[in-house]
Amino acid sequence: MVEAVLIDLFSLPANLENIHGLLCNMLQTIEKCCSIPAPFVYVICRQRQGSERRSEHESLLPALGDFQSLKKRLKVVYALTTTAALYTIKQQLDEKDISIIKIILPTLRKDLMKVYIDHLFTAVYQFEFEDLQVASDCKNLQIAEPRSEEQMPPTQDVELIQSEIRMYLESLPNLKGELTILRSSLIPDDIFLHGFTTRTGGISYIPTLSSCNLFSSSKRRDPQVVVKENLRRLANAAGFNPEAFHRVKVDHANAVYIMGKTEPDSYDGIVTNQKGVTIAAPGADCIPVLFADPVKKACGAAHSGWKGTLLGVSMATVNSMVSEYGCNVKDILVVLGPSVGPCCYKLPHESAKEFHRIDPKCVRLFDSASPYIDIRRATRILLESGGILPENIQDDSVTDQDQNVTFCTACHPDKFYSHFRDGTNFGTQIGFISIKD
Template sequence: MLLFSTVFQLLGMAEAVLIDLCNLTGNLKNDCIQKFLPFLKDIVEKNTSNGASCVFMMCCQTPCSERSNIEGAPLDSICKQQVLGKDCEVVSNSSMAAVFYTIKQKLDEKNLSLIKMIVPLKRKAFIKAYVDCLFTTLYQFEFEVLREVWEGESLQQSFGDHHDLHILNQEQLLDIQTDIQRFLGSLESLRGTPTILKSYLIPEEPFLHGFTTRAGGISYIPTLGSMNLFSSSRRRDPKVLVKENLRRLGEAAGFNPEAFHPVKTDHANVVWIMGKPEPDWYDGIVTDQKGVTIAAPGADCIPLLFCDPVRKVCGAAHSGWKGTLQGVAMATVNAMIAEFGCSVKDVLAVLGPSVGPCCFTLPKEDAEKFHAIHPNCVRLFDSPSPYVDIRKATRILLERGGILPQNIQDDSVTDRSQNITLCTSCHPDKFFSHVRDGSNFGTQIGFISIQD
């Protein structure tokens, strides 16, 4: 008899259950499979009766050329015929990354995040490596270990004893990363090819720059689709998916994604001078190094790009409303002046897509701080939540710092065809927006580099 036991109790009720059958798919002979099915069916029924809304059986197919010695139909086909209920589905592919990615899409469609993973003991470390790569900590995985005994005869060969019980070696981890990268790289881009907005103010020589839009990535979640360029524990896009989006962007824009340095946002005014010790958090970055791309994110906050064509220096800054009040824009310019000898009269500043005064409000006590910069930065000042123009405030602060008005590009340009400081909230087809989309929002960036 095949016996199963768990080594832990779930802290809460699972919303979905994943059962790893991959190493059984091509190794159990037909008579063993037939004896195994009742126990598998029992697992499915117990979990669905305990509240799981869906169960996925994971089967990693073996290429046909390697399956000629298997008796009868493969396990995935038998499961589809004899085990499946209305809340159960078999997901099979030759790539483990593809199996997990397919299931993740189905979980995300239903907005599920509490996952029970049933896995043979010797496969736990292997499976966990895939989970760590393809899911963020927004998903809560609980592992239930499946112990197998067949009337005293070990089924280790069936379940695969080549994976270490507790830790994988570097070769195994590399194989997993390669599988994931190869699979993600094979996916078709969504929303067409990457679209990059460019400023008329920044010279093409020696600078490479742009502001991204939503087009050309592989993020499939509606509020993240498709060129999301930021991953966090509160969102559903893992780092590996964002890395693939960045690779595609770099290929389209002409920069090396391996030499890419975004700011580490803290909504403050710290600036990192590249080449000096890197702070834990900073909202501005400046450099005179060639071949490295620096970037600032934005999803309503302003991605700011700076350059000095005379000294061949560039900078990027993330300016939300808090950073605007703390002067992150001029802090970045001042770092260029102090470190690289730039003249304030030579610095060019470009404001990228951000939330406009049409859509952005703040509590009155915060709006008053923008009103103090200039009354025109606030509309409906006497209301509980006045509309605030962080762009106008940024321009005013830059001009007060010595940047020439003609050296600033924002939404005040007369020629509207040259305007790249579009409202992110008003253009859902082009940009991500936290104001519009809520907590699981995507992120675009402004990037700049000095070409070799």
Template sequence: MTEAVLIDMFSTENNGRKHSIEPLLRRAMTIVGEQCAVEDLSVYIMYCQTFGCDTNDARDSFLHALRCFQGLKRRIELVSNASVAATLYTIKQKLDQKNASVVKIILPLQRKAAMQVYVNSLFTEVYTIGFEILSMDSGDNNLQPSVGQHCESDSLTGQQLDLIKSDIHMHLGSLRANGEFTILKSSLIPDTTFIHGFSTRTGGISYLPNLESLNLFSSPKRKDPEAVVAENVRRLAKAVGFNPERFHLLKAAHGNDVWIMGKTEPDSYDGIVANQKGVTIAAPGADCIPLLFSDPVKKAYGAAHSGWKGTLLGVAMATVNAMVSEFGCSKKDVLIALGPSIGPCCFTLSQEEAIAFHTIDPKCVQRFESPTPSIDLRKATRILLERGGIPGENIQDHLTLCTSCHPDLFFSHHRDGPNFGTQIGFISVRN
């Protein structure tokens, strides 16, 4: 596992002053030399680029101090910017290029609380990050480990937290998007009444190969943090015209539970229905089917996430039934669009698991005699919807290109593995 050390020298009172930098850096590099035995360890030093000190003088001071540590044979890189968020995010990109997920941050005590907020916002649980306190007293060589410790004097005010959040938001908002937005829309759902569409993978700021660029889902088990996903959502919202502050992505669990917006939100659910203007709901999909439901008569709408388990459990009809029972919708008025998902060309199950789809209709299974038959989730979904009372002409599934077959357009768990990105289907009623 690749490891790295980050030395936080961002405090403004130390930048550009050799007499302050050198003793602090000496003690920081002592930690690196004595406690970090990894031969190819990467060391990053972050410092402020502006705030009243001359950039060249500050850099020269650091370089002068670093000459003392050339014998450590470490790869040491200075990373500077006027913004902590910009500096730390640049370092994160360097860590990801080297696949470094174990990071020790050496920093003064008064910086720990702020740095913890930055780390929580820009990293996920995929990374193992520890903190080590760097004494600010040049005559004190006692280095105090602080991993997991909480210091009351190290807390932040509400104003400080707001400044950190603003710093992160401003930096991520300044990043250049990778590609243009390509939104797939259904010709069934009336554009005059509903804002809707299915996202593809371009137009966002995510940079990791399997997440690039418009990843719209964050998980502790993946490398894209919530702050980056929130910026991707904000950009999508601006492009298509919905309010990102009133955006709800359902909490998929591969079941058939449906949340009626306005009632108590459950911990997990695979369908969501609403009739509120200005509220955008969305379903994720990275092989599973994102479905969008609309009733132009009642101005009600819904979204559902349907993987193979959810398909068998009937999540699509459960979402329709919730619209009927809660908003008085008629099945003949409900229009349904199936978004991009994995096709039978790429999706297989064991023969035992495939029996349930064969029972729905033999056409849902290809090569049934094979140990791993191919499954057509879209055909199964359409059949179940029509049996539930939805007219066939009210179902549109020709948008459903295979996500696994089109890496230029879509994310795919099947194709990309566990650190995969996610597209969504989204819908709201126009104000």
């Protein structure tokens, strides 16, 4: 069932004198054709250079006199670009948790609009399209059946839309303060560039994703273009090239990608000895783990959730550095990033048994239905068993608060995202590392 209607009048002339009549006709059509009474209705119009949005909006109010049922649910959005208009409306849709939208628009705008939709929205949203046919004198208006043929816009038009979106997103201000990066003194900064991100300084506005969300999926409301802009801002702050950035393709297992070889479909560890290439692992409760060998000048990153921890993804990453780059396990430095702590994280009793086998201290309240689990302690124990020196591991057992990078994500909503705390539409932070040129 349609939850909102978007009327696209953006391509109509800015000086259209009959805009009142056109809008009235559209509202009459919506009242007659829509299966639900008074849905949310959004109208996008081109803003004239130098005009005031409020005065333009108020100039339309007389046209709404006969539509009191819609008046409180109707918003007219003037903007200089389609991107700005759609992004403004998207924020209002997200605030109302609306996902099913009907777009009524001129026939020639449909294919271009689909490009905007593909970039600015995710699969969470469902769109229906109806063609708005406007005669040259703009007095006649009718809804036409959707066209059966699908036509792709010319490549040049797509590139212009992509450029428009990129420029608009780059113009948006940081949210929740400046971008902050946590760094460990264990990793030498004369050889490696590294850090763990927090949630501030990006442009993601949805509360559970705000503001420096660094992962997009079909199940979330943050599109790839927003995540890419957040990454660009991170890269500028940290000093790496976002075009030479590789994030693990999470599978909650223990496969490791050796950069330069065939890339697997999914993997939770990644290693490289290439300078200037930034590798990263995400985390939103799971541990982003960074590895650095200052002797052989090689590095790695791993995503270690409870499944990956039990499967030994961290030691699999270490073993890849040893076998591929000739690293000595005693030279490898390991830093565990922000992740859910034993204070908050619970698993069903059957899963907890596996952690209890690693060390009983990894489990608290073992006899309960959902014991508390310490995936950090389990990771450290497995690393030390594999030959990593205890002093070469930084985790929450390191008590120097000036160097604490292993905060509990669930305990610090101001600093970090947490799936455990925030639910399905959660954001993601990362740990990243590269070898300096």
